Amino acid sequence: MEDVETIVRDRLGTRRVSGIRMQETRNADGESVLRIFVVYDGGSAAPTPEEMQGVISDLWEKAIRDGRPDYVVPSFISSDDARNLRTA
C-alpha cells in the first residue's frame, strides 16, 4: 500500500494529491481488484491525461512485477466528489 502512495505522489507531486484511498474487492470471477482513488483539490490540481497515464503505467508495472493484485483500477477524483466516497 505504501508503494502505491509513493508511486502516485512521485508522479503527481505531493502538494497536488490531497488524499489516496484504496478499496480491495473481488470481481465476479474471484480475481483481486484494487481500486485506488487519487483525490485532488479541483481546478489546476487536476492531473493531465499524460500524468494519469503515467500513474496507470507505474501501477500496472508494479502489479505485474509483484504478481498481485490481478487488477489495479486507478481513479482520479476531485475532493468534492471524494466527500461522497465510501471506501473501506
Add this chain to the structure above:
Amino acid sequence: MPGTSGRLSLDLIKCSAKRISAPATCTEADLRRATSDLDYALFHALCEELAQLVAEAPTDAGYRDSFTMLYRMPNHGPVVQRCRDAIGRSDMTTVQKEFAETLMTMKAKRDLADYDPFAVFNISEVGNDLMNVTRTLNRFLAEKEKERRRLALFLGLDVRRAR
C-alpha cells in the same frame, strides 16, 4: 465499417461524453453506462483493426463474412490476459503498452459498472477516464498501421489455436 464516424470506437467515445455532458442531471446509470462505453471504445478499436485486414471490398458478400468473423474474433477475457503479456514485452511500443494498460483498467471498471451494485462512480472520475481513454485511442490510431495491426493480432487472436 460500422459507425457514423467510420469507426464505432470513436462513436462510443462520443456516446460516453454525451452521457456526462450535463453533470447537474447526470444519474448513477449515466456514469455507469459512460464507463462501459469507454471500455467498449477500446475493445472495438481492436476489432476494427483486425477486420481492416479484409476491408478493401466490404460490399462483397464473401468479404463481408470474413470481415464479420475477424471483427468478432476478440474475446474480453483472453484479450485482458494478453494485455498482461503485452505490458511485459520489450518489443511493444510505449503506445501499445499504454493501450494495453488502459484497456485492462477500463475492463475492470466496466465489470464494476455493469455488475457491482455497491460500486461508486463520480462525475470527476468518469470525466478523467473519458480524457484518458480519448488520449489513448487517439495515440493508438496515430500509430503506423503495421503497429496497430500487430497489437490487434497479439491481443485478439486465440493463441491456443495459433501456437
